[in-house]
Amino acid sequence: DIKHMSVRAREEYYEFLERPEWKGKNIPLIISHGACNGLRSASDPVQAHPLTAAPLNPVTINFYDEEIIRLARSGGIIGLQLDERRIASKDTLKHTKKSLYRHKIMHYRSGLLWNQVRHIITVLDAEGLFAWDCMALGSDFDGIIDSLNGFWTAEELPFLADFLERHAFNYMKEAVFKVPENRIRADEIVQRIFSTNGHEFLSKNFI
Secondary structure, three states: OOOOOOOOHHHHHHHHHHOOOOOOOOOOOOOEEEEEEOOOOOOOOOOOOOHHHHHOOOOOOOOOOHHHHHHOOOOOOOEOOOOOOHHHHHHHHOOOOOOOOHHHHHHHHHHHHHHHHHHHHHHHOOOOOOOOOOOEEOOOOOOOOOOOOOOOOOHHHHHHHHHHHHHHHHHHHHHOOHHHOOOOOHHHHHHHHHHHHHHHHHHHOOO
């Protein structure tokens, strides 16, 4: 699990995997509970996809586009975390709409998680990769996190799935993909993130 590695440690690990004795072993990268920072790489920290990168938190504990591409190619998986402090920039949080109605709060805050999903699909599709098999949910509810407002415990996860499907449906209506296979139904996107991908990853690599 590379979640709690520093950037330097992650880069050293990637170099380790490129050694002759390990190259070709198909070792999948695992990010148990992480987020994208929207930047191309540690050596080139610019937004290659500014439209989807802008709302994200550009901190080094989050992962660069180059790392997400490496993860996908390795057959790895990223558990998308639900900590508002990690998945969105301070400016994004400041300008996220507010409401007194819980269903509206859930809609606005679930959009912060969708921003992460949208960036990953954008990055991987641009690389000619299928994007929907490397994402899962990494809630981190057993840690000390600032959960998405309205989704404080596992009890609210079914609601999160419902609201995420709304975002996915709206996105898919106008999305244009380089890889035709990336056009899938909104309900399949949510099913993959909340269940299928994690189960298949465990079955393939650990069971």
